[in-house]
Amino acid sequence: MVNKDWAKITPALSKPVLSCINKQGFKTMTPIQAAVIPLILSCKDVVAEAVTGSGKTLAFVVPLLEMLLKKQKDSPLRKDFVYAAIISPTRELATQIYTVIQQFLQEPELSHVTLALLVGGRAVEIDVETLQKGAHITVCTPGRLEDLLSERKQLNLAGRMKELEILVLDEADRLLDLGFSATLTTILQYLPRQRRTGLFSATQTKELQDLVRAGLRNPVVVSVKEKSTISTPLLLENYYVIVESEDKFLFLLNFIRNRKIAKGLFFLPTCACVDYWADVLPVFLPGIKIFAIHGKMKLKRSKILSKFREADNTILLCTDLLARGLDIPEVEWVLQWEPPTNPSALVHRVGRTARGGAAGCSLLPLLPSEDTYVPFIKSNQMVELKDWRQSKDEIKISQKLREKVLSILHSQQKADRAILDKGQRAFVSHMRAYTKHECNLLLQFKDLPLGHIATSYGLLKLPLMPEIKQEHKDQFIGPKEEIDFNSIPYKDKQKEASRLQKLEEYKKSGVWPSKKKKKNAQTQPWEQTKQNKEERKQKRKKRKELKQKEGEGKRGKKRRVVTQEELDELAADVALLKKLKKRKITDEQFDKQFDVGD
Known part of the structure; x- marks a missing residue:
């Protein structure tokens, strides 16, 4: 028997959906499911916020399938139409949602519903072919969906979506964090307005509220919190x-x-x-x-x-x-x-x-x-x-362990130049990422002991960075013996052969071959670069505002109104010129009527 909680949903769920829920072992509904499913089934737009791991996926998959079953009763689903679209920020999450829906479609009553996964990382032609075969439900990433809507005109995906029943934006705040705001705006322009829309996320942001106002009509906001003062699961x-x-x-x-x-x-x-x-x-x-x-x-x-x-x-x-x-x-x-x-x-x-x-x-x-x-x-x-x-128990770190681990890290880099290169890139990218912390008042880059951090990475040498000062060099613990870095080989034979060839050329010319100088090479610390960038941005903003004011000033000037008498006079002059061109009047007659002598 299906648990009464699921069976009590109003409007009632159909037998195939209940059967699949029962098979998957979802005995009771989570609070977000209990709140959202009835709202979507009653054709409401929904904005749902709940802690991660609270069952948001089923909260939109179940009503989505119910809406398709209801539509099927009214008229058969067209093979070439898309009736439901789910947009997810990453292909991993999209694949996960796709797998959940697949389990429901194994029910005989739902086997006629077609499903497509449209994500990046593969040829777009594969997705075009899938859609042409039929996809009543599409699970997609925003970039791929925008491409199919706007660039693949022969597919006419916008036409296939003209009867779209429901649009779901999963992890909507993350979609905006990843810079998909413009992409979502483009996608929404192609979709019919007569649809249901659901936004699901674990956090609410100002950008998300802007998207709600742009894409939803009078949505119901559902916020489900744990009965505690924390925003993570109780366990x-x-x-x-x-x-x-x-x-x-x-x-x-x-x-x-x-x-x-x-x-x-x-x-x-x-x-x-x-x-x-x-x-x-x-x-x-x-x-x-x-x-x-x-x-x-x-x-x-x-x-x-x-x-x-x-x-x-x-x-x-x-x-x-x-x-x-x-x-x-x-x-x-x-x-x-x-x-x-x-x-x-x-x-x-x-x-x-x-x-x-x-x-x-x-x-x-x-x-x-x-x-x-x-x-x-x-x-x-x-x-x-x-x-x-x-x-819990305290983990003690002895000097002997420090030396042993550091020795192993050094030996790995000396054995393979690829690991040496990766270590250098990892450290530099890590430090650069640290300067971009949103809470940089607490996590300040200037407080970091860069030499100690480079030691923990097991680097053989400090990279060339303007941020590294003498104090950082004093902190750094490298290998005890002198190292000839040119002698460290790549394990990859092809890569090593190429390196040796370049090394020979370098010894002869003193210039490393094929090493192009970057136009804007990094010659100053990242924080200074960031500050300069912000100053340039502010200058551009001021120039733009100034131009807008000047434009408004020009638009504000009143134009002289042309009278009907002047228009009639202009028309008469044009007619006179046409007569002269066709030799219907002489030059003297034209001069006289046009008052050239005056």
Whole structure:
């Protein structure tokens, strides 16, 4: 029997939908489902806010399918029409939603409904072919949908969507964070206004409110909070720990070793950081499977995510690409290298665990200069962080361990120049990302001990950066012996052969071949560059405002009104010229009538 909670929905759910819900083991509705499903079924536009892991996906999938079943009863669904569109910020989340809907379409009564996944990372022709075969429901990313609507005229997707019943924007705030505001505006212009629209997110922002006003008609706002003073699930325990910058990697390494983590997510600041640590971590954690994923991986992402789901005793290194919507119930721990650039992203990161009523934990290491982040995040995002050292066992880091780990990191870079390059890029990109923190009053770049951080990365040398001062060079601990960096080879034979050839040319000419000088090379610190950029922006803004005022002044001048008498006189002159051209009158007659002599 289906649980009474689902059966009590008004309007009542159909048998095939209830049957699938029962098979998947969803015995009771979550608060967001109970609030939103009846509203959408009664043809209301909805703006839904609920903590991550609260069941938002079913809250729009169930009424969406019910609306299609109802339409099918009135008239058969046309093969070439799209009746429902779900827009998601990332292809991983879109694929996840696609999989959930697929399970419902296995019911015999729903088998006639067609489904398409339209995402980037593959040829657009594949999606065009899929749509031509038929897709009553489309799950898509915004960039791909805009391309299909505006660029593929022969497909006429806008015409196929003229009977669209429902549009869903999942993780709507993230869509705007990723810069899809203009894309969404373009998409909305192609869609019919007589439709139902649902916006689902874990946080509400000003930009989201602007989108609501632009795309929804008199929406019902539903905000479901946990019965507590925090914005994360009740069974989620969030911890922080204060560590010295040079010991952060050692602490996290020992932390992972001391815990038998079946599945864990490890958030790193940048794509380059993910690439570097994915190369060096397996040596330190031989019994744990290490996977890596970030936004610059185009074709590999879905395969890596699938392998991570299936594996045990594994950790996935990732960027904030996976901070939203990813639903892997088995994730026990969420580890973070440092606070995210956007404070609200912390809620989404830690929300990858403790999903569906399960328990979970998260850990955020902070530097001594970042300790004010704890009270800030509690007041700003209502996330309470507990001190790990007071709650649990303290992990001790000995000098012997420091030297051993540093020696292994150095040896890895000396063995493969690719790892050396990745380490340099990771450190520079990490420092650049730190300067872009939204809460930069608390997380100040000038307070960072860059030499100690470079040591924790195990770098063989400090990169050339204007920000690195003498004090940072004094902090840095590199290899004890002198290193000839030109002698460090690439393991990749083809790459090494190319490097050796360039090295020979360099020894002869003194100029590294094919190394082009950048027009605007970085010669000043990032903070100064940022300030100069802001000053230029303000100057452009002032010039624009000045031009607008001048334009308004010109438009404000009254134009002289042309009288009917003047218009008649002009018409007579034109007629006279035509007569002269056709030789109907002589030059003397023209001069006389035109008063040339006067």
